[in-house]
Amino acid sequence: MKKINLFISVLLVCLYVSNGYAQQEKKEMFYATMETKDAIALKKGHPEDVKVIASKNGFSAVMLSHNAAEELHHKVLVHGPGFVYEHSEKDALRTIENEQNRKSTQRRVSYTITQDRLVKESLDLVNNVNIANQIKELERYGTRYHTTSKAKQSVTDLKRKWEQLAGNRSDVSVRLVNHNSTSMPSLVMTIRGTEKPDDYVIIGGHIDSVSPERTTNAPGADDNASGIATITEAARVLFQMNFKPKRTIEFMAYAAEEVGLRGSKEIAEDYKRRNVNVVGYVQFDMTNYKGSSRDIYITDDSYNSQTLNSFLRQLMDHYNASGTHKFTYGTSRCNYGCSDHYSWAQQGYQVSFPIEATFRESNPNIHTTRDTFDRSPTPNATHAAKFTKLALEFLIEVGNGVSGGGDPVYCASKGKKVTDEYIGNVKLGSIDNTTDGSNGYGDHTGISTNLSKGSSHTITITPKWSGTAYDEGYAVWIDYNQDKDFKDAGELVWSKAASKTSPVNGSFTVPSSAKNGRTRMRVSMKYNGIPTACETFDYGEVEDYTVVIGGTTGGDTQAPSVPGGLTSSNVTQNSCTLSWNASTDNVGVTGYILYRGSTNLGTVSGTSKNVSGLAASTTYEFKIKAKDAAGNESAFSDAIRVTTTGNSGDICDGVPAYDSSQNYQVGDKVTYFGRLYEKTSSSWRFLGNCGTSGKSTLKKGEMLVEDAAVIQFSPNPVKEEYLTISIGNELWKVKKLLISDMNGKIIRKIALTDKITKLLISDLASGTYFISLEGSAKKYTQQLLRE
Structure with missing residues (x-):
């Protein structure tokens, strides 16, 4: 009896201590970044658990308790943590400061389809049963929460499996990556490229799981055993093919995604x-729950790469439009810090995230004890197998398509401020380019000149000062061996110590060892010092140009400008008319190359083309290039998507209903309150009423507007006593208007009676406020400045 009593006493003490530690962890706060609208909403319900440190351009640096993080993760956003863990307040502030510049520093890459034979071979080898078994294997750990021993064990077990798949290949390595922010390791498998080993093509997903209970009952079959199983099967297929890519390929399984993307x-x-x-990164997170009408949904949040998203759609149009491997796709939107791809986007890389369903229709069981394999709507992981096929298409095309791999990728360099000085003009050969500062970096690689080997060439740089003349230092680099860096001997072709001289000039001779062809020249001007090639400095500017080594003076190497304004009209069941704006060229544009998906439809001499032979009720993607007589081609135009009409005579037949959670692209069609609309570059075009085959007149005030324009008000900043607010898309009929302060406190809640409301705001003190709609699935928050 004494032993039993002693055992019970010890057990109670352990439970008390365990509970105490859990409560202490929940009260501890950590640094993070998140969208300001989410911070405001979260602080409203948890005022003691959320501290807003600073906000800028819709993003906030915050301190969160674990309670608040769980609330955001499990109840508000559901998919993805919705925040990004930061090591310190300084890091959090730096993140929101850099968020606005992230797109401008994103590396430029283009992709083409060239690997039909290998891709088609790989698709035939995908085995959905392997995916199902891997999901169930991870599910059996019970939980993979990042602080548990089971989480670590799941990673080390997966390491052994990946090593077994690789066999004894000397070009493959598998390694654990330990972290500072979590005790759980991540896993990376590398297949070294044969021709361009310094170019990396990566797919990844997180291996941890979570539920409100945190350390128990988090099977995570769909979130995200399915993504890890998808990646693992893609690797197995490549090893079965003995595939040896030209670029380096990596597979990654991340730790601690569910608590702020820590591993990635x-x-x-x-x-x-x-x-x-x-060169490109694709995330696989939740792949086996078919909750929507289409199979794969490409998320198009603002931080995702439009270029890479478009390429994934091209892959599916090319390989998956019909036959054994057919599947369909659509678009959806996730949120800030949605999954690990966001970590790569923050660093300026091209990222994409295909997911199993629309955001609203994805698996409702995630982050609960019900996230088990037996609750999948489709049997034996057949849905996830489609994602494995897309992964293989991406890896083989980009990993092997070196010749079509895109523009050279160079390190980023820029000046933070150009208010006092910037590069006013650059002259070299036929280059004579005057600029306005370009926010610290100017991409002028569309401008080029020829440089002959063994000859002396002179570059002239003219600084531009807004007022006082300052001491400026200069440097010019040329990538002579075309390896996408300026590190090699002799590639710093000229530099000059800081001075107020204007203009400055220097001469250099192209060595005979330089590789013939087009390559990058970087021109940099830095206040009070000589810049380095990959530096971000406080004052000055960086500009990139193209030079052609080995050419003779007078050859035309300048490509036409990119054609703009691509639109569609006269859309029928089987045809449509495409129109665009003319390009310009230093000699003359000779034609335009039209593409449907990745298919070249031929060259057009004018600026419009009627495209026939289309299928009814089908969505197509079109884009164009301009070319000149010398064979120079422009970059692709922005792509548009066109959906042909159906067979029923109803212009709305087969067109989905408007969904405010989607981020629509030019050419997309939706129905809204019995009417058909088409997305344009800035608004929605009314096409007609449903149930008819022709157009009709739309009453004033019933037009769809973009999400970003749902809430509009003026003036802003406001000094007056009144503020006029307009609410679009008829949301004023069902929503209340909220005015909140910086701490998330609701100052006013207003019931709306009309689209346009005039508010008396004389009682609002000077400061920053946020205007939003109550209870929206997606908050249409706008910032108001009161003077």
């Missing part, structure tokens, strides 16, 4: 710090 954030920061050239 540290890895992506490390790659950026080492200037690793990641």
Whole structure:
């Protein structure tokens, strides 16, 4: 009896201590970044658990308790943590400061389809049963929460499996990556490229799982055993083919995604710090729950790469439009910090995230004890197998398509401020380019000149000062061996110590060892010092140009400008008319190359083309290039998507209903309150009423507007006593208007009676406020400045 009593006493003490530690952890706060609208909403319900440190351009640096993080993760956003863990207040502030510049530093890459034979071979080898078994294997750990021993064990077990798949290949390595922010390691498998080993093509997903209970009952079959199983099967197929890519391919299984993207954030920061050239990154997170009408949904949040998203759609149009491997796709939107791809986007890399369903219709069981394999709507992981096929298409095309791999990728360099000085003009050969500062970096690689070997060439740089003349230092680099860096001997072709001289000039001779062809020249001007090639400095500017080595003076190497304004009209069941704006060229444009998906439809001499032979009720993607007589081609125009009409005579037949959670692209069609609309570049075009085959007149005030324009008000900043607010898309009929302060406190809640409301705001003190709609699935928050 004494032993039993002693056992019970010890057990109670352990439970008390365990509970105490859990409560202490929940009260502890950590640094993070998140969208300001989410911070405001979260602080409203948890005022003691959320501290807003600073906000800028819709993003906030915050301190969160674990309670608040769980509330955001499990109840508000559901998919993805919705925040990004930061090591310190300084890091959080730096993140929101850099958020606005992220797109401008994103590396430019283009992709083409060239690997039909290998891709088709790989698709036939995908085995959905292997995916199902891997999901169930991870599910059996019970939980993979990042602080548990089971989480670590799941990673080390997966390491052994990946090593077994690789066999004894000397070009493959599998390694654990330890982290500072979590005790759980991540896993990376590398297949070294045969021709361009310094170019990296990466797919990844997180291996941890979570539920409100945190350390127990988090099977995570769909979130995200399915993504890891998808990646693992793709690797198995490549090894079965004995595939040896030209570029380096990596597979990643991340730790601690569910608590702020901790594993992927540290890895992506490390790659950026080492200037690793990641040509493209695709995330696989939740792949086996078919909750929507289409199979794969490409998320198009603002931080995702439009170029890479478009390429994934091209892949599916090319390989999956019909036959054994057919599947369909659509678009959806996730949120801030939605999954690990966001970590790579923050570092300026091209990222994409295909997911199993629309955001609203994805698996409702995630982050609960019900996230088990037996609750999948489709049997034996057949849905996830489609994602494995897309992964293989991406890896083989980009990993092997070196000749079509895109523009050279160079390290980023820029000046933070150009208010006092910037590069006013650059002259070299036929280059004579005057600019306005370009926010610290100017991409002028569309401008080129020929440089002959063994000859002396002179470059002239004219600084531009807004007022006082300052001491400026200069440097010019040319990538002579075309390896996408300026590190090699002799590639710093000229530099000059800081002075107020204007203009400055220097001469250089192209060595005979330089590689013939087009390559990059970088021109940099820095206040009070000589710049380095990959530097971000406080004052000055960086500009990139193209030079052609080995050419003779007078050859035309300048490509036409990119054609703009691509639109569709006269859309029928089987045809449509495409129109665009004319390009310009230094000699003359001779034609335009039209593409449907990745298919070349031929060259058009004018600026419009009627495209026939289309199928009814089908969505197509079109884009164009301009070319000149010398064979120079422009970059692709922005792509548009066109959906042909149906067979029923109803112009709305087969067109989905408007969904405010989607981010629509030009050419997309939706129905809204019995009417058909088409997305344009800035608004929605009314096409007609449903149930008819022709157009009709739309009453004033019933037009769809973009999400970003749902809430509009003026003036802003406001000094007056009244503020006029307009609410679009008829949301004023069902929503209340909220005015909140910076701390998330609701100052006013207003019931709306009309689209346009005039508010008396004389009682609002000077400061920053946020205007939003109550209870929206997606908050249409706008910032108001009161003077």
